[in-house]
Amino acid sequence: xxxxxxxPEIDGLRAVAVVxxxxxxxxxxxxxxxxxxxxxxxxxxxxxxxxxLIKESDKRVSEYFYDFYMRRMRRIFPALFTMILxxxxxxxxxxxxxxxxxxxxxxxxxxxxxxxxxxYFGTGYFDGPAENMPLLHTWTLGVEEQFYIMxxxxxxxxxxxxxxxxxxxxxxxxxxxxxSSVYYTSENASLAFYNLPFxxxxxxxxxxxxxxxxxxxxxxxxxxFIPAILQVFGLGLIxxxxxxxxxxxxxxxxxxxxxxxxxxxxxxxxxSSSGYRLNxxxxxxxxxxxxxxxxxxxxxxxxxxxxxxxxxxRKLTPVExxxxxAIMAIVSVSSYFVIEKPLxxxxxxxxxxxxxxxxxxxxIGVCFxxxxxxxxxxxxxxxxxxxxxxxxxxxxxxNFYNFSNFxxxxxxxxxDWKTAERKILVWGDSHAEQLTxxxxxxxxxxxxxxxxxxxxxxxxxxxxxVLLKHRQAKKATKGCMKMKRKVYDIIKQDKxxxxxxxxxxxxxxxxxxxxxxxxxxxxxxxxxxxxEGLSNTAKELTSxxxxxxxxxxxxxxxxxxxxxGNKNNLLRKNKQxxxxxxxxxxxxxxxxxxxxxxxxxxxxxxxxxxxxxxxxCSDVSCPIHVNExxxxxxxxxxxxxxxxxxxxxxxxxxxLNEAIDWTGYK
Numbered sequence: 099x100x101x102x103x104x105x106p107e108i109d110g111l112r113a114v115a116v117v118x119x120x121x122x123x124x125x126x127x128x129x130x131x132x133x134x135x136x137x138x139x140x141x142x143x144x145x146x147x148x149x150x151l152i153k154e155s156d157k158r159v160s161e162y163f164y165d166f167y168m169r170r171m172r173r174i175f176p177a178l179f180t181m182i183l184x185x186x187x188x189x190x191x192x193x194x195x196x197x198x199x200x201x202x203x204x205x206x207x208x209x210x211x212x213x214x215x216x217x218y219f220g221t222g223y224f225d226g227p228a229e230n231m232p233l234l235h236t237w238t239l240g241v242e243e244q245f246y247i248m249x250x251x252x253x254x255x256x257x258x259x260x261x262x263x264x265x266x267x268x269x270x271x272x273x274x275x276x277x278s279s280v281y282y283t284s285e286n287a288s289l290a291f292y293n294l295p296f297x298x299x300x301x302x303x304x305x306x307x308x309x310x311x312x313x314x315x316x317x318x319x320x321x322x323f324i325p326a327i328l329q330v331f332g333l334g335l336i337x338x339x340x341x342x343x344x345x346x347x348x349x350x351x352x353x354x355x356x357x358x359x360x361x362x363x364x365x366x367x368x369x370s371s372s373g374y375r376l377n378x379x380x381x382x383x384x385x386x387x388x389x390x391x392x393x394x395x396x397x398x399x400x401x402x403x404x405x406x407x408x409x410x411x412r413k414l415t416p417v418e419x420x421x422x423x424a425i426m427a428i429v430s431v432s433s434y435f436v437i438e439k440p441l442x443x444x445x446x447x448x449x450x451x452x453x454x455x456x457x458x459x460x461x462i463g464v465c466f467x468x469x470x471x472x473x474x475x476x477x478x479x480x481x482x483x484x485x486x487x488x489x490x491x492x493x494x495x496x497n498f499y500n501f502s503n504f505x506x507x508x509x510x511x512x513x514d515w516k517t518a519e520r521k522i523l524v525w526g527d528s529h530a531e532q533l534t535x536x537x538x539x540x541x542x543x544x545x546x547x548x549x550x551x552x553x554x555x556x557x558x559x560x561x562x563x564v565l566l567k568h569r570q571a572k573k574a575t576k577g578c579m580k581m582k583r584k585v586y587d588i589i590k591q592d593k594x595x596x597x598x599x600x601x602x603x604x605x606x607x608x609x610x611x612x613x614x615x616x617x618x619x620x621x622x623x624x625x626x627x628x629x630e631g632l633s634n635t636a637k638e639l640t641s642x643x644x645x646x647x648x649x650x651x652x653x654x655x656x657x658x659x660x661x662x663g664n665k666n667n668l669l670r671k672n673k674q675x676x677x678x679x680x681x682x683x684x685x686x687x688x689x690x691x692x693x694x695x696x697x698x699x700x701x702x703x704x705x706x707x708x709x710x711x712x713x714x715c716s717d718v719s720c721p722i723h724v725n726e727x728x729x730x731x732x733x734x735x736x737x738x739x740x741x742x743x744x745x746x747x748x749x750x751x752x753x754l755n756e757a758i759d760w761t762g763y764k
Contacts, residue, residue, distance in 0.1 A: 107329075107368040108142060109388025110379035111361065114333070115139045116391040118340050120398045120426065124419050131343035134357045136238050137300055137350070138336060139395075141361035143242055144304030151250055152308050155257040166250050170243075172450045173392075177438040178239065179457035181396045182208060185232050186464050192404055192669050195473030196486050197230055202468035204233045207240070209458050214240035218292035230407060235399040237292055244294045245301055256309065268306050275299035276355065283351030284618060290350055297350060303362040307369065316370040328367030329379075335360025393430040393438055401426055408669060411657070478668075490731040493535050493738035499549060503584045509534055509550045512541025521594045522758075523644075524550045525557055525585055526601030529651060532735045533601060539749050544758065554581050556602035557635045563613050564631030582635075589642050597758070598639050600632075601649045603734055604691035629694045633702065640704040647757060648695040648707040653684040653720040654734045662728045676728075678719035684711060706757075713753035724748055 115138035122132025150169075154162055182205050189198050200220075207216035214237040256264045275298035282290040290296040319325055339357040347353055368379070378384060387394070405422060406414075414422070441450040468474055472486045495509035499516075511534065515521065524530050524537065531552035541548045555578035559566050566575045589595050608624050611631060616623045636646045662676035692709055699707035714720060722729060725744040731737045740748070749755065 105368055106380040106385050108146070108365070109391075110381070110384035111138065111142055111364060112388035112391040113384045114336060114379075115142070116394050117387065119395065120423070123399060123402050124422065125414055126419075129340055130345070131340040131347075133345070134336075134339050134343065134354070137354050137357045138361045139238065140241070140297060140300040141304040141358050141365070143245070144301035145307055145362075145365055146304075147246065147249060148253060148305040149308040151253040152257070155254060159254070162254065163250060167246075168444075168447055170246055171454060172442045172444070172447060173438075174239070174243075175454035176441040176450055176457070177393055177396055177433055178236075179209070179454055179461060180433065180437055181400065182233065182461050183457060185400045186461065186468075188400070188404055189232065190474060190477070192407055193230075193473070194668070195475035195478065197407075197473070198468055199473035199486060201232060202465040202473070204231060204236070205461055206465045208233050208236040209461050211240050211243035213237050214244075214292040214294075216240075218288055230403060232400040232403045235395065238395075241292070241294050241297055245298070249301075249305070253309075261310070265306075265310050268302055268309055272299045272302045272306070275302065279354070280351045283348050287348055300350075300354065300358040303358050304365065307362065307365060311366075316366075319366070320370040325367040325370040328363045332360040332362070332364030332367060333379075335363070390430050390434040393433040394426060397429045397433060398426045401429065487731055490737040490739055491735075495534065496538070501584075501588060503587055508552070511538035511548050511550070513545060513547040515547045515549055518547030519594055520546050520596065521592065522546055522548045522597045522599055523585070523589065523595050524548060524552075524599045524601060526552060526554060526599075526649075527556055527603060528553055528735065529603045530554075530599075530601035532652075532731075532738060533649075533754075535738050535740065535745055536749050536752065536754060539745055540754050540758065543755065546758075551585060554578075554585075556604070556607050557582060557585075557600055558602075558607060558611065558628060558631035560631060560634050564627055564634065565612055565614070566610050586638070586642060589639070589644055593643075595644055597645045597647060599647045599649055600635070602651070604628075604651050604695070605654070605688055606734075608691070625690060625694065628691070629698060632694065633698045636698055636702050636705045640702065644704075646702075646705045648699055648705065649757070650692050650695055650707065650709040650711060651688060652734075652736055652752075653679055653711050653715060654687055655679060655722065655730055657733060662722065662730075676722065678721050679715075681715055681718055681720060684715060684720050708753065708757035710752045713756075714751050724751070 115135035117135070118129050118132035119135035120132075121129045122135075126132075151162075151166065154165060157165070186201070186205060189201050193201060204213060204216055204220075207213040213233065217231075217234060217237045252267075256267065259267075275295060279290050279296040279299060282296055319328075336357045339353070339360070343349075343353055401422060405418075409418075440446065441453065472488075475486065495511070497510045497515070498507035499510045500507045512518070513520075522537075522541075524533070530550055534550050534552070537548050537550065540546070555566070557578075558564060559575050559578045559582075561575055561579040566578060589598065607628055611624060611627045612619055613627050616627065619627060632648070636648070639646045688711055692711065695707040696709070699705045711720065724747050725741065727740070727744055729736050729740075729744075729748075736748075
């Protein structure tokens, strides 16, 4: 093992990591892989933490752990908790209730250092809604803190082992993490992106250096003039990754290995004592940025998010980018010299602990108040219908029917399901659920009974040739096939069911389908797989003696327009765009899947399709208000708490009566 000492180029490397992250978040297209700065941070953390732990591994066990965790507390807690407190304060004047509610939940996860898990279940890092999440960037701290919990134990275990034993364990952990990362990046990219087991190999590329290499190793490198090559090549790998890769690529997997390996090679180069050094990397500017990199990382994202919300989400101008960078610099430097640096001193451990505990308790208290008050919704003028997504989804189903082969009851509308002579079974996901209030009117108008089996899988998998990608892909496909069999049993047992309506967020199915022949299908292959799955389901249903109606999706805004339902006096300079959706934009989102619905219907007897977008939209645009009331709950669902008059308008504008009439079932 090697000795630990301060190397200014490591601070320069931190600058190389944090600046691209900031520029990427500011929307500069030329640094499309700037988010890979996080991977550089992981390697640097692995190297520094391991070096410190090795240096102190001969201490008493209790002292070893106490000193390490107190250092981590002094290093992270004060600055992090201050940033969260300020973010919560600013959010009171900027965020809508639904946004503040989500912020409160994410703040609690950040205080508990499991925000990576929180965001894994909540959103993808590159998803549109992530733009309005001021604490999204804390996912990296969750990953790092989880590493800090387990790594001191492993280092203590390795301290008495031989070089071969140490190297073997590191190699096994590295290969296991890399393999699982590559595998799950294709199976479930969000799982691999956010969670430590799939990022561990990056930490290990840094941790392996002080564990496996001693000072003699670095001396031999110095004698052979290799440091210069390693430093230049390492930085080259990092730079190439940041300007070549983009959010369209699958991460982390193999691709994250490139900047991580580059970082490791650079550290080996500069670690070679008096060997060649890249002077720019130890310049006052680079070292200075590196020293405040933690504060820069903490503060840059909330500043960008709040300003983006303030201006309505439009693209930043060059002047605005420069002003934001200046603000970040001022805030970060202030945070570093006022909070981070003073409270990091060991002499102030007690004060730091008290400050951190008090801050954490205040954050927890404020967050619980925010959750209890639905995002402090009393701040806004009374408009109950739009106070939160939960409120906009509220609708009371008049009847529920319990089937013996299902664990839950399902909503029925119209005539009594048990005695009705004409029945429609609606089968789909939450997009079937959103239409239920409207289908109630359709059922009442036409003396029908409608059963809605919602929150189910989109009925496209056959378990063999058309499979589903999911957080748990095999379980997802298996579960969907089980649901399919249960629905088919209901149809077989009830001859009054003459029509099955399939409803789904069809465009979201495309990234979720694959086949044994095409595990990573291209666009054309994906569309073919989707069509095959939908066509197979339609054929299976018609073979049971029912007609099938493929219901097209509603037009998606694809961007939060929460303000359009609220009058407010929040700090938002330019209100969100509440104009109708451009038809061209809507067609770009939906045209491919809507065309497939029509083709499946045309090729199969007894199968029909209904295009809501064609019914509802003009050639130019699609309204986002009905009866002067905003109609969307989020980026792809309409509200369910409409007035009766608004429901009647939407039934007619969506052409739902005509859809049933066209099938000949009305």
